[in-house]
Amino acid sequence: MAPANANDHHRKEDHKQSSAFPVLMISTDCKLFEVGSAVRERIAEYGSLFEELHVIVFSLAKNGFRRAKVAENVWLHPTSSRFKASVCIGALKIVWGLRKRLGGRKGNGGKRVVVSSQDPFETGLVGFAAAFFLRAALQVQVHTDIGSPYFSSSLKNRIRLGVASFVLPRAAAVRAVSERVRRDLIDRFRVDPAKIVVLPIFVDAGRIINQERKFNLRDRLPLARFLILMASRLTREKNVGLALEILKEVMATYPFTSLVVVGEGPERPALIRKTRELGIDQNVVFLPWIPDVISCMKSANVFLSTSLYEGYGLTLIEAGLAGCPVVSSSVGAVGEWLESGRHALVCPVNDKKCFVEAIKRLIKDNELRQNLKTRLRWHLEHSLPSKKKYLANFRRSFERCFDSKIH
Known part of the structure; x- marks a missing residue:
């Protein structure tokens, strides 16, 4: 038996x-x-x-x-x-x-x-x-x-x-x-x-946290003292045009600020034209989609999302695990995984003034940046399945x- x-x-x-x-x-x-x-x-x-x-x-x-x-x-x-x-x-x-x-x-x-x-x-x-x-x-x-x-x-x-x-x-x-x-x-x-x-969507928290940065985005913008990153498809709902307007206003006070946009999509030609029209083309770099977006996040001072809507917002979670402070519109996982003021700075959709003030706060307040990224990473590491x-x-x-x- x-x-x-x-x-x-x-x-x-x-x-x-x-x-x-x-x-x-x-x-x-x-x-x-x-x-x-x-x-x-x-x-x-x-x-x-x-x-x-x-x-x-x-x-x-x-x-x-x-x-x-x-x-x-x-x-x-x-x-x-x-x-x-x-x-x-x-x-x-x-x-x-x-x-x-x-x-x-x-x-x-x-x-x-x-x-x-x-x-x-x-x-x-x-x-x-x-x-x-x-x-x-x-x-x-x-x-x-x-x-x-x-x-x-x-x-x-x-x-x-x-x-x-x-x-x-x-x-x-x-x-x-x-x-x-x-x-x-x-x-x-x-x-x-x-x-x-x-x-x-599943996110391997440990892999992102432990991954070494394989390159530095700052090599593309050596004069940038404060680097903002966006990573998404370049489509209308991602609202990247608003980010360009935000950058122009931030640069009026902090001209050393730059933006790197990683992604492809139908809006790319119009966005490149808009950088020239706004006179910020020397402070903006458009890159094709990079499989190792985590190294991009580990190179930046802030991750920015100006989306009009999201179901989840995977890149917000990835940025948080990569130790990059997040500024985002109130979409997707915001409110569930990211608490405004504790884990990220959150603005109403399309509120340019709020976004400009949020970026400026992070530029001048190193302690705030450090606290946001530390709390968000700890929260995600201990909450994700x-x-x-x-x-x-x-x-x-x-x-x-x-x-x-x-x-």
Whole structure:
């Protein structure tokens, strides 16, 4: 007879196997095809949580991506569409091709399958259709603050909100990256609170804290005595134009102040023109996206975010762990992870005067800078979950689809 602990071990293994289920994700993140990228490594780790993990990635044929196996049970499927307008059709063709492998039934002893969409918009529509074809449960992820009035300022996003209003109520579970997003889902989209799991993006606190700085941004601006850093996609919602106006006003008192903007995006040409128009082009450097953004943060005196809206604001957390004081608009994780006046200096969205005064305070008050960065780093280091705990929570966010108390 086997020892009792051996029987317990076998029962645990049997339970693990019986509770495993396949997942199909719908994504727009083409960085998944970059070998060695953080997102590719993360998706490989997620595969250990499920029976199988298939990721359909919206992409164009000109990208040259190929179907790839990134772990024993993890596959990437590019849509390789000719036009952007046809990526959804390309994704559904892949779903149809996977139907025999992934098709299941919820309940009645059938195979449990989850389809997870990266957003409640284009990928959400594809996810809804895929869940129908595969007789699967639909999980929708919400990574941006869709309740912000600034989000609905464009026609494209107003159409997207209409799509979200259709998709979200039909999801079996919804993952929100912050409490701010959760409140919007309940108040504006009438999502059942029991269906929502709040799970931010994972941040490896120890890795960032212990990482050595590999270069110094000050080499690009040797005359800069006070260096402000921004790191983001250069899109309208990041509101980088406001940061340029803030810098000009700060320079009127502290002309030795400079700004480094790390990132790419459609707003880049207009922002470069604006630096010339404001007469601050000698104090501003635009750099392409740098994978080692942590070294950038460890080179700067202040990390600045002027975003109109954020779902979470990952770079704010990374800057805090890197020991860079934060000045931010009141978006995303601010209020949950960053307390105004204790962990960071926070301004209302678009309040230029507040931002100018905050930067000036940090320039002239070394003790304030030191206190802010020390308190924020300690707070994050002792509050963020370990990778083991995060992965367990990540899996539970999918298991919410099968919670009999909800459905």
